[in-house]
Amino acid sequence: MIEIDQITKTYGDTTVVDRVSMSIDPHSITVIVGTSGSGKTTLLRMINRLVEPTSGTISIDGQDTRSVPAYELRRRIGYAIQGHGLFPHRTVGQNIGTVPKLLGWEKARTEKRVDELLDLFQLDPGQFRDRMPSELSGGQQQRVGVARALAAEPNILLMDEPFGALDPIIRAKAQQDLLDIQKRFGTTVVLVTHDMEEAILLGDKIAVMDKGQLLQYATPEEIIAHPATAFVDELIGTGERPFRLLSLAAIREAVEPGEALGDAISAEASLRDAYAELLWSGRAALPVEENGQVIGRVTLAELNRRAARPQ
Numbered sequence: 036m037i038e039i040d041q042i043t044k045t046y047g048d049t050t051v052v053d054r055v056s057m058s059i060d061p062h063s064i065t066v067i068v069g070t071s072g073s074g075k076t077t078l079l080r081m082i083n084r085l086v087e088p089t090s091g092t093i094s095i096d097g098q099d100t101r102s103v104p105a106y107e108l109r110r111r112i113g114y115a116i117q118g119h120g121l122f123p124h125r126t127v128g129q130n131i132g133t134v135p136k137l138l139g140w141e142k143a144r145t146e147k148r149v150d151e152l153l154d155l156f157q158l159d160p161g162q163f164r165d166r167m168p169s170e171l172s173g174g175q176q177q178r179v180g181v182a183r184a185l186a187a188e189p190n191i192l193l194m195d196e197p198f199g200a201l202d203p204i205i206r207a208k209a210q211q212d213l214l215d216i217q218k219r220f221g222t223t224v225v226l227v228t229h230d231m232e233e234a235i236l237l238g239d240k241i242a243v244m245d246k247g248q249l250l251q252y253a254t255p256e257e258i259i260a261h262p263a264t265a266f267v268d269e270l271i272g273t274g275e276r277p278f279r280l281l282s283l284a285a286i287r288e289a290v291e292p293g294e295a296l297g298d299a300i301s302a303e304a305s306l307r308d309a310y311a312e313l314l315w316s317g318r319a320a321l322p323v324e325e326n327g328q329v330i331g332r333v334t335l336a337e338l339n340r341r342a343a344r345p346q
């Protein structure tokens with residue numbers, strides 16, 4: 036559990052983070068979203084003390100972070116940033132092994148971990164371990180950046196616009212990777228983005244910041260249904276609300292018994308995907324398949340119901 040209590044950062048007369056309090060549950064993904072300059076990065080960096088708070092406290096599992104040397108905190112907490120921040124003159128393997136080396140892991144253990152992470156991110160170790168960062172594509176560099184942040188098996192991973200520089204297809208893949216990895220290791224992830232779509236896709240909880248203040252901290256469903264202020268509403272995009280609700284759930288959750296005509300859709304796709312397919316194909320229902328078997332259908336009527344404002 037990360038407990039942020041009345042945390043404030045001022046530079047001269049300017050308050051960039053203003054008495055923010057929030058509790059972050061372990062094993063969850065929390066997304067901090069807001070416009071440029073709202074204080075997201077500053078808030079994130081106060082968690083690992085890359086930025087020292089002016090006042091307020093942050094504790095991790097009950098321990099005040101000020102009681103731990105900053106360098107030790109930063110070895111314990113993974114940190115990945117936009118543009119990956121890899122060391123240009125070190126190989127991929129050396130980059131990923133940075134923190135294990137600082138922690139004094141034995142060479143064999145570090146090498147094993149490096150190869151394991153490369154495998155996990157679908158980069159063949161034999162092919163990629165000894166390359167320099169400049170010999171990788173942007174998407175590959177970004178994966179190495181996240182692998183490096185995960186190298187010492189941190190319980191907490193901080194990510195600052197990690198997917199900002201990626202094209203839409205690689206970005207969708209990287210987001211899915213993150214969801215899979217988070218599920219597999221149970222890492223507590225705190226991620227900064229200015230993209231509400233990404234926040235809704237990834238976040239168990241979303242923290243909306245504006246001008247240094249935390250306007251709302253709630254589940255995506257709650258934020259879409261009951262935005263705390265006009266600014267939060269604007270950030271969600273009024274015209275997008277029904278589609279955002281539909282994109283939160285998989286088709287599996289709305290399957291009902293019965294038949295439908297035409298090509299089936301995967302139960303893993305989102306309700307938003309089902310809605311698009313229903314409109315595009317002019318059907319009132321789609322067959323739904325899972326593991327190659329039709330398991331029922333999803334109907335336009337049910338999606339209309341689910342896209343309406345929650346009561």
Ligand SMILES: Nc1ncnc2c1ncn2[C@@H]1O[C@H](COP(=O)(O)OP(=O)(O)OP(=O)(O)O)[C@@H](O)[C@H]1O
Pocket residue numbers: 046051069070071072073074075076077078229
């Ligand atoms: N070291 C610093 N000295 C003075 N002002 C700073 C410093 N670091 C950040 N700021 C100011 O604090 C405010 C918040 O910055 P921060 O980087 O936290 O915002 P952000 O929400 O992450 O923005 P972006 O999405 O553009 O990265 C900005 O107005 C910025 O200019």
